[in-house]
Amino acid sequence: MGQDVHERGIEREYGRRRTFSVPWWQLALNVFIGGILILQATANPYVSSRRRYEIALLVVVLVRIVLDLLYRRRGRTIVGAQGITGREALRTADRTWHDVYDIRAELNPNGPFENAEWTTFAYGSDGRRMRLPYFDDWQLPDFHAELADLRAASAQHRGMAWELRPEVEDRIRRRTRDRKVWGVVCIAAVVALFAAFVFLT
CATH class of the missing domain: 2.30.29 (PH-domain like)
Structure with missing residues (x-):
């Protein structure tokens, strides 16, 4: 410089410039979970009442993998x-x-x-x-x-x-606070959905 x-x-x-900004184990874990879901959805001869949840989870994992690969390329x-x-x-x-x-x-x-x-x-x-x-x-x-x-x-x-301008700093702080609130709401919603999936099926 x-x-x-x-x-x-x-x-x-x-x-x-460097190979991964996300640790390799995170991508490997996504691939592993996706592989298990594919095997479970295709190899099990019995139609499970949880099949639609398994397919939805598989779609989420595959979308995540595709987005990671696109981000690395684009x-x-x-x-x-x-x-x-x-x-x-x-x-x-x-x-x-x-x-x-x-x-x-x-x-x-x-x-x-x-x-x-x-x-x-x-x-x-x-x-x-x-x-x-x-x-x-x-x-x-x-x-x-x-x-x-x-x-x-x-x-x-x-x-x-x-x-620095005080009015803009106030807007930044307000948006930061809103992001944190929405983050907590999203995590709570995911936990609630997971709990419903485990206990209601």
Whole structure:
């Protein structure tokens, strides 16, 4: 990262440089569970009352595996003079530099399940955040220096320095709180469905 900001410029792309950002055992576990469900659904000659649940669970596991593979193939963070793009497994999100309020490194919420300790988000003035795929300390050995370099280069295209605004910080905190609440609700719903599946069948 010894290059001058003007010399390097703003155009850059961040993709997968190291083999896995998710530990290999997680993908292996998904494949193992999917294999057991396929065997159970196809080899059992008796139609089980739980068959539809097994098929639904199999579909969920297969979708997860496909999304992981698509993310490894398509995932990119693309930076240009117009703005920044985060391309994930299925969707692509864009923000122009005028709409970018801040670019922040944050501790990875999936820490125990991924190799990356830090990940990066681009925040808008509305408080919404956009994850920047593969912009993390697992893929970039000099992650914090790369982030500082990107912020310095993009400040020229934003036409303003990076500065905190209290009203935007309030929106970010509110959205963070809402995400946590929805996360707890989703986990409770999954646990309730699993309990219903176990005790009612």
